[in-house]
Amino acid sequence: MQEIYNTTRKKQEKLSIPPVIIYVITILFFGTMAFLTFKARDIHEKGLPHVKHQKLGIIPKDAIHNNQVFIIKTMVKNGEERTFAEARVIKTGEETKEGYKIASGTDMWDSIITFSDRELKDGAEVVIIK
Amino acid sequence: MACKKEKLYYKTSKLSFIFIKGIINVIAIIFILPVLLTVIKSAGHYRELLFDCFIFYPMFWNSLFYATVITIIQMAVIIPCAFGLSNGKFRGRKFIFFIYVILMMMPFQVTMLPNYIGLRELGILNTRTGIILPMVFSPFGLVVMHQYMKKINTSVIEAVRLETNSVITVIWKGVVPQVKTCIMAVFLFTFAECYNMLEQPMLFLKEDNLKTLPVFISQADKYEGGVLFPAAVIYMIPVFLLYLSLGKNLEGRTGAGNL
Structure with missing residues (x-):
């Protein structure tokens, strides 16, 4: 049982996302939302008559x-x-x-x-x- | 013979482990199915939300603002309070904690009207302060932290007390390092609770510019196009990212198991 647990745990650790990727995704997400907060209306109006x-x-x-x-x-x-x-x-x-x-x-x-x-x-x- | 028995036991254990794992995976799929359906149905509607529904943005940032500010101030309030209630020696300590437990168990609908009257008398209805102030003193975090703080090593606190008389230094250097995991767990749960609050913005706020994303999602039929599903997906992302960052702290032996 202990061996099965250890194997599963090692697999979980391999699958876990590295912190750097999480930080990059976070910055990208909030950066995009901040950009769209100020620019979405301009982008929308550019396509209108x-x-x-x-x-x-x-x-x-x-x-x-x-x-x-x-x-x-x-x-x-x-x-x-x-x-x-x-x-x-x-x-x-x-x-x-x-x-x-x-x-x-x-x-x-x-x-x-x-x-x-x-x-x-x-x-x-x-x-x-x- | 003993070797055969061991092999049989190992095989049976492995089979039962696989069987249990299978059941847990099926249950996990059932729980995750609504989220998957939301993500799938949101495809193709992001343009309508992000480029044609501009009321979404203030509500998104309001949700984050309220959740962040309330959580940070709550941490600053409940850590000293929990320390005082768990390690302090004064009359009425247990009675005060009992009141907190009762308050924690009361549903929002019971305290809704007194809250509304109090905010109206203070003149902070329809303001951001009216949302932040009541939530800062929420009893959930304090009760959880109090239970955890009962088990801390008091000799560390006494050692810090030998060097300084300042209560803030004692808490910062003696208490906080010992309860870091609990602080992370309470931070996560409090942030999620504040991020998901719906009744308070609906009742205490009139202007749409001050309301939060759960209000937007609950009134999605007011808006044209299929904005509900993409709004729900974007709504999930901040808490999901926060959990990915701090979630490992919940897996420790002194983490969420004690909640």
């Missing part, structure tokens, strides 16, 4: 595609407020040099996206450029 918006007025022609514009919608996602793009079908009104006035399809408090650095989809999360 960056947009500019304005309240009702003259909307640039580039902002209107197939009688559709995108408005800014603020919603709570994962415990915090975020901005999303919502597609709205509109009727354009008077045309000017700068763009169009919107006759119907949006409310007076809506912020309309006038510029986006990439293609927008309905319901996509966006980042507002100041």
